[in-house]
Amino acid sequence: MSQSYNRGLIEDFSRWREFEAGMWAWIFHKFTGWVLIGYLFTHIAVLSTAIPAAGAEQAVLAAEADIYTQTIVTLEELLLVRVLEVGLLAVAVFHMLNGTRLLLVDLGIGLESQDKSFYASLILTGAITVASVPTFIAGAF
């Protein structure tokens, strides 16, 4: 006699333990996507300080004492902001490389080696991020 059990939770848990490159690429792509759209809203909010700054006197703008310039310069002086910017770069680069991988798969290119192209995306993201650290941190100390 067969009996059916609801194995939903157990199977959901097993799925996490069974490593699959495609699944992790999907999770990372989704996570980086959420970060990027969140950042876009923050980015426009910070840049919006340009609206009141546009009404400042020419002398204030020339002296870089307007609210837009001051906001950006003050944020850039914080080491935490610089570190977050490096993180943002890593997130954006991964999303771009993995996105390229997805576009290629959609075009029928490389589905059989999609796990290798995921590892390549990760390695390249790491390399580009590390290589960019000096530029992103310059002037923070």
Add this chain to the structure above:
Amino acid sequence: MAERYSSFQQGGTMWFLQRVTAVFLLVVLAFHFFLLHFVNHADEVSFLASSARMETLSYYSLMVLFLFTATFHGVNGVYNALVNQGLSGTKRTVIKWTLIAASALLIVQGVRTANAWAGGFPLF
């Protein structure tokens, strides 16, 4: 094993637009990062320097198009991710219109900011 993971129903208009905007964003986002972090440095930003770039019609148009495509790509991605997680019915409608309203707000604020730098729409 080559299993395919995607939040999008393949072949639809939104699926297609997501990919078209992706190709555009790949190029423009790379350009944006390169110009504002490697050519110019983020800690040397000033209103007048941003203004000088935005007063050029080609740069202004590129940035406004960048804003539109990034907003669409991001919000459409979020919406599809939620639908993929099982969002349906009234909740789906409410979230859809909330996301559309948030997008409109972001685009209006972004264009206002671009115009603040450019001193209005740049004609030349």
